[in-house]
Amino acid sequence: MKKFKLSYLLLAVASLSLTACSDVADEITEVIFGRNFSPIDFEAKVRNRTNVELSWKTSDGVSSYVVEVYENDSLQFAGTPIQTLTVNPDNNPYTIMGLQGETQYSFRIMAIDGDENRNSKWSTAYAKTETEQIFYTVAAEDIKAKEVTLRWPAGEEAATITFSPGGLVYNITAADIAAGAATVTGLTPETEYTATMKRENGKTRGKVTFTTGIDLAETDILVEEGADLGAAITAAPAGYRLVLMPGEYGLHTEEADFGGSTTITKNLSIKGLRPNDMPVIKGRIKVEACLDIDQVILDGTGTDGGQTFDFTLEEGNIDHLSITNSEVKNYTKGFFYINKAVKINTITIDNCIISNIECSGGDFFDSRKGGYDTFNLTNSTIYNCASGRDVVRMDDASSAIDATPNIKVDHCTFHNVGNGNANYRFFYVRFAGNTITFTNNIVSGFNNKRGFANQSSTDQDPTLDNNFYHNTANLMSLAEGNTEKVSWFDTKGTDIDPKFANPADGDFTVCETKVSDKRAGDPRWIK
Numbered sequence: 001m002k003k004f005k006l007s008y009l010l011l012a013v014a015s016l017s018l019t020a021c022s023d024v025a026d027e028i029t030e031v032i033f034g035r036n037f038s039p040i041d042f043e044a045k046v047r048n049r050t051n052v053e054l055s056w057k058t059s060d061g062v063s064s065y066v067v068e069v070y071e072n073d074s075l076q077f078a079g080t081p082i083q084t085l086t087v088n089p090d091n092n093p094y095t096i097m098g099l100q101g102e103t104q105y106s107f108r109i110m111a112i113d114g115d116e117n118r119n120s121k122w123s124t125a126y127a128k129t130e131t132e133q134i135f136y137t138v139a140a141e142d143i144k145a146k147e148v149t150l151r152w153p154a155g156e157e158a159a160t161i162t163f164s165p166g167g168l169v170y171n172i173t174a175a176d177i178a179a180g181a182a183t184v185t186g187l188t189p190e191t192e193y194t195a196t197m198k199r200e201n202g203k204t205r206g207k208v209t210f211t212t213g214i215d216l217a218e219t220d221i222l223v224e225e226g227a228d229l230g231a232a233i234t235a236a237p238a239g240y241r242l243v244l245m246p247g248e249y250g251l252h253t254e255e256a257d258f259g260g261s262t263t264i265t266k267n268l269s270i271k272g273l274r275p276n277d278m279p280v281i282k283g284r285i286k287v288e289a290c291l292d293i294d295q296v297i298l299d300g301t302g303t304d305g306g307q308t309f310d311f312t313l314e315e316g317n318i319d320h321l322s323i324t325n326s327e328v329k330n331y332t333k334g335f336f337y338i339n340k341a342v343k344i345n346t347i348t349i350d351n352c353i354i355s356n357i358e359c360s361g362g363d364f365f366d367s368r369k370g371g372y373d374t375f376n377l378t379n380s381t382i383y384n385c386a387s388g389r390d391v392v393r394m395d396d397a398s399s400a401i402d403a404t405p406n407i408k409v410d411h412c413t414f415h416n417v418g419n420g421n422a423n424y425r426f427f428y429v430r431f432a433g434n435t436i437t438f439t440n441n442i443v444s445g446f447n448n449k450r451g452f453a454n455q456s457s458t459d460q461d462p463t464l465d466n467n468f469y470h471n472t473a474n475l476m477s478l479a480e481g482n483t484e485k486v487s488w489f490d491t492k493g494t495d496i497d498p499k500f501a502n503p504a505d506g507d508f509t510v511c512e513t514k515v516s517d518k519r520a521g522d523p524r525w526i527k
Contacts, residue, residue: 036062036111036120044127047513048527050101052127054109055093062089062111069096073106075124086112101132102203134158135197135206140276145189145215152197152206154180159200163193172197189215214243214273222273223249229281230262238266238289244279244296246272251283260284261304263312264291272296275325284331288313292322300331300357307362309336311344311370322348329355333362334389338370341400346374351524355506357385363393363428364417371403371431381413381508381522388420388448390428396457398432405434409441413508413521415500416445423484425450426475429458436462438490442498442510442521447473451486458487467493468520500525 039056047053054067068081087094087109099105105127111120134152142149150161157177161170161184168186176182187193189212197206216222219240223232225247232242251262261284272278272295280297284306298308308331309321321336321344328335335357336347357364364386365375371394394405407429418426425448427436436459438452451474452462467490473479474486476493494514498521501509508525510516516526 036113036118038120039065039109039111039123042107042109042123042125044105044107044125045513046127046129047095049130050099050132051095051097052099052105052107052129053093053095054107054125056109056123058089058092059111062113064088064112066110066112067094067096068108069099070106071100072104073126074104075106075126077106077108077124099129100203101129101205104128131204131207133206133208135195135208138208138210140274143210143213143275145213146187147183147185148187148193148195148210148212149181149183150195150197150208151181154178156180156205157199158197158205160198162196162198163187164196165191165193187212189213211275214271216243225249225279230260230283233262233264233268233270236266236268238268241269241271244270244272244281246274246277246279248280248282251281251285261286261306261310263287264289267291269294270296278327284308284310286310286312287318287321290319290321292320292324293326294322294324295326297327297329299329303331305332305360307331307334307337307366308357311336311338311340311342313340313342315341316343318342318344320344320346320348322346322350323352324348324350325352327353327355329353329357331357332360334359334364334366334386336365336367337362338367338372340370341397342370343401343403344370344372346376347372348376349380350376350378352380353506354380354382355384359386359389363390363424365392366390367394367397367431369395369397370401371397371405373403373406375405375407377407377409377412379411379523381415381524382417383413383415383503383506383508385417386420387416387418388422388424389418390424391418391426393428394431394434396430396432403431405429405431406437407434408437409439410437411440411519411521411523412442413525414441414443414446415503415508417443418448419445421447421449423450424448425453425486427453427458428455429453430455432457435459438462438467439465440467440518440520442468442470442515443472443475444470444498444500444503445472446475447479449474449479449482449484451475451478451489453487454485455487460487462488464490464492466518466520468498468515468518469493469495470497 042056045053065087067085069083071082108122108124136151170184192211194209223244225245229249230251251260263286265288267290269292275295278297282299284303498515499511501507
């Protein structure tokens with residue numbers, strides 16, 4: 001009897017073993033774990049200053065997620081969360097709106113189930129919000145010589161507005177908050193101010209920059225629309241400033257009132273009266289003395305085909321040419337031309353928009369028989385220019401003038417510049433001892449075959465940093481099939497589409513966050 005039972009048991013075990021090993025895949029149809037997996041790749045990224053975008057890898061079978069938000073916290077999760085949210089898996093990524101600026105937040109997320117025993121463990125991330133910005137852009141009509149009216153959404157609370165330079169502090173009233181506006185007096189004319197609004201706890205709610213209006217001085221000459229600007233330039237004493245009312249002005253010649261040219265033979269300044277309604281000057285300018293231009297539009301439509309600025313002094317020294325907060329467009333040969341034995345100490349182009357300068361018969365920034373010590377091109381946008389020509393050309397005129405060229409291009413946006421598939425380059429710089437800095441720029445649409453440079457006399461160790469490239473050739477590496485010599489590449493640059501909002505209409509707002517997060521290009525386009 002005992003033998004029978006043992007044999008029976010052995011037979012049963014064998015039968016079960018054969019059944020279990022016949023086809024494992026057919027038998028196991030799902031695996032049920034004791035609890036949900038914790039969300040992986042959980043990230044928190046700041047968007048639009050005070051919003052935080054949360055993202056993670058969604059797991060199958062998770063019905064929803066719980067997110068907790070802790071303020072002034074760095075992954076400690078102490079106390080009570082300021083927000084507890086239930087998020088549907090379809091809402092990944094999920095954006096938390098309207099957080100306080102300049103604040104460290106910690107976030108944690110858990111995959112939940114109907115059975116709380118199956119809830120996952122927490123995954124964590126943190127982010128610090130940027131400075132809030134509730135100020136509206138300051139309207140031209142709200143800016144006077146010694147006062148300004150600042151506006152923001154009605155009902156939004158704040159405590160103070162501090163003005164720099166000067167340190168003036170304005171205490172915001174209940175009436176100001178209700179109206180969403182405050183008028184502040186005691187400012188200095190023609191001063192660029194930064195106004196900073198703060199909460200009671202000292203955190204910033206908004207920051208805006210504006211320039212107070214002109215309080216005409218004895219050395220200012222107000223030029224009204226319709227006046228002969230060329231004649232006003234001729235009549236102005238050295239060192240004076242011409243302040244132009246909004247309107248259109250020609251540079252008088254015998255040939256035409258508009259589209260002509262004039263010569264600056266003494267130190268002068270030309271400034272538009274209102275930054276949001278800039279005067280339009282149609283014509284070319286020949287430069288033989290220091291010249292400052294601010295808040296104007298220079299339009300080359302109808303000119304004789306030359307450059308915007310032509311240095312015509314036969315020889316000698318000019319301290320500076322400065323073009324700021326202006327727009328330059330529709331010229332034929334180039335932006336500036338130095339073809340005399342003259343040295344300019346400093347050329348400054350800042351916060352300008354330059355467009356549609358085709359460079360027919362000349363290079364864009366073109367120096368031949370003279371030169372400069374410093375050329376600063378900053379915070380500007382240049383588009384549809386220098387098709388098939390050099391962007392910066394500087395021949396070696398060291399036998400004629402004593403200069404140490406330092407070229408700096410920083411925080412600029414270039415679109416369709418040097419895009420002619422021709423044997424030219426970005427920097428054709430051969431003046432002895434030159435140095436080049438090219439940083440924080442966006443270049444879109446460039447394919448000249450010689451890239452940045454192809455001359456041994458061009459700075460062989462330029463400073464390159466935080467530059468972005470899209471639809472370009474020969475800047476980051478040699479294009480396939482290109483047999484031209486290229487001296488150097490920006491191997492640290494990033495090839496990515498900045499996703500300009502509407503470049504055809506001159507709107508280069510950067511919509512790609514991987515670029516805008518790095519604050520590259522002309523600052524006006526970073527939102």
